[in-house]
Amino acid sequence: MSFSSLGLSKALVNAVESKGYSTPTPIQAEGIPAVLSGKDIMAAAQTGTGKTAAFTLPLIEKLSNNYRPPRANHIKALVLTPTRELAAQVAANVNEYKVNTQIKSHVVFGGVSINPQMKNLRRGCDILVATPGRLLDLFQQNAVKFSDVEVLVLDEADRMLDMGFIHDIKRVLKLLPVKRQNLLFSATFSDDIRTLASSLVNDPIEISVTPKNTANTSVEHSIVFLEKANKSRLLSHLIESNNWQQALVFTRTKHGANRLTKQLSGKGITAAAIHGNKSQGARTKALKEFKSGELRILVATDIAARGIDIDQLPNVVNYDLPNVAEDYVHRIGRTGRAGATGSAVSFVTIEDVKQLADIQNLIQKIIPVIHVKGFSSKHELPPMKLKPVKPARPKKPKQGSTGAKSANAGNNSNSRTRAKQRRKTPPKNQHTQN
Incomplete structure (x- = not known):
């Protein structure tokens, strides 16, 4: 075609x-x-x-x-x-x-x-x-x-x-x-x-054209189970050890995006944040520099990341898991575009177990855990099983949605009106008494 x-x-x-x-x-x-x-x-x-x-x-x-x-x-x-x-x-x-x-x-x-x-x-x-x-x-x-x-x-x-x-x-x-x-x-x-x-x-x-909430098949998913305090250090390690030249990193909050950007810049890694509190000029400049390769890392919140369209973006990092499982699909969709392959790494702490379970049930996939030396969690990640997807059950029509129901509803309403009128009209013998 x-x-x-x-x-x-x-x-x-x-x-x-x-x-x-x-x-x-x-x-x-x-x-x-x-x-x-x-x-x-x-x-x-x-x-x-x-x-x-x-x-x-x-x-x-x-x-x-x-x-x-x-x-x-x-x-x-x-x-x-x-x-x-x-x-x-x-x-x-x-x-x-x-x-x-x-x-x-x-x-x-x-x-x-x-x-x-x-x-x-x-x-x-x-x-x-x-x-x-x-x-x-x-x-x-x-x-x-x-x-x-x-x-x-x-x-x-x-x-x-x-x-x-x-x-x-x-x-x-x-x-x-x-x-x-x-x-x-x-x-x-x-x-x-x-x-x-x-x-x-x-x-x-x-x-x-694709099943609802299906994850992009050209993206390689992985998670690292670690302590919350080690997230920033792990990100720097992955960037340097893998020689990442371009990665989009998602944080849950604007403050978290600013703090992480400052930490990366302090280690000599060019980075900028993009979120709702940034001026439009700053957001446009950061996005332009990221696309051109001047910036290695763009740190973004979910809302600000809508519209980031880079054909060959190789890496997405979920520094924080999203609160809403559907946002995981949107996030990883930033890589593996236009037929290219991509990598999506998620940092998971013991506090994130529920969010991780929600994400895996949504995309119907158990995401493999990778172990990075020096970044293990003192906790154990609980074993997870996917919940089977229940087929959608046809909804029953609400009462009053059919013509017959509507007609009956009208008749009932008229009956109530007539009854009310009868209550207001005194009986004939009452006039005689008065």
Whole structure:
């Protein structure tokens, strides 16, 4: 299968091939024709599978057909992302693919001055990539208008809703034209998120190219069981002994990321932290230097790491295990991308046993333990067994969901009303007595 067979124009195919891609990934092979069909889409694919191109390519294709320049301050397609980094990454992909077209695009997010963004929107744009908060700020200042929106994309929809953006999303939805195409793309969908997200789309085509929460098979997983006090020393040892030139390290907290960065820098290892308390300029600079190889180690929290897209990132380290097991899948998905292999090492202490069990049950894999001389724990790691995955049981319809139930409910309601009225009407003989 080729990109041209998916219904893309020669201009887009040339742009894709100039990036070195000749064969679409499974999510692209299914997603591109589905988006071009004009129907709503709800797609789940792991990070690193090319899902961004699965919606940006057909989006550019659709808007290029019978092209008309956008009106001042108006947009035709809106892509919402949960983080600044992801917004910048999606916008970069749009810029690369639109090169042979007339499509105009912009990206807006918080943490930087709003004035240049307002200026860019004055001429209008075809595709706007945005974070929800900054988008609403721009709307309140009449810098962006939604009446021409044809397509809405929610990227990383699970994280968007998980991070509490549902209220902002609902505010945006009220501002958009009722008639539009809705696309939800995400790395994973929990059952609750899937239910919530399904209320935002109309009769969607569902696409799932990999089993839910399956770990990337091109990544080699391992854990080191050790004492908490030895984590920083072990990380430095692994970096130097393995001559790691590039590794993404996850911590649970912003403070932990800052402290670890300082410790690594003190040992002569170039490192920087990226998290929500960092200015956008500092985050952009750190990411740029990490991608170029100026920094060996990037220390990140889970939210800030969304949008880190490096094809050949060889190593991911879970310095702290995530509180939410699903985040393990997102973390290790940063390596082993685009067909490359990768390594994911997790530091586990006796306090982390429950989190480790949750992760292993989620991915249905017992992660092998490696022993590093001088870094053993004084505790023993309890033996672990995987819990069998229970097949999903069909949900019974709630009472009142069928036509018959609804009719009965109405009859019951009318009966109660009539009874109430009877209580209020005094009997005839009571008038005589009074």
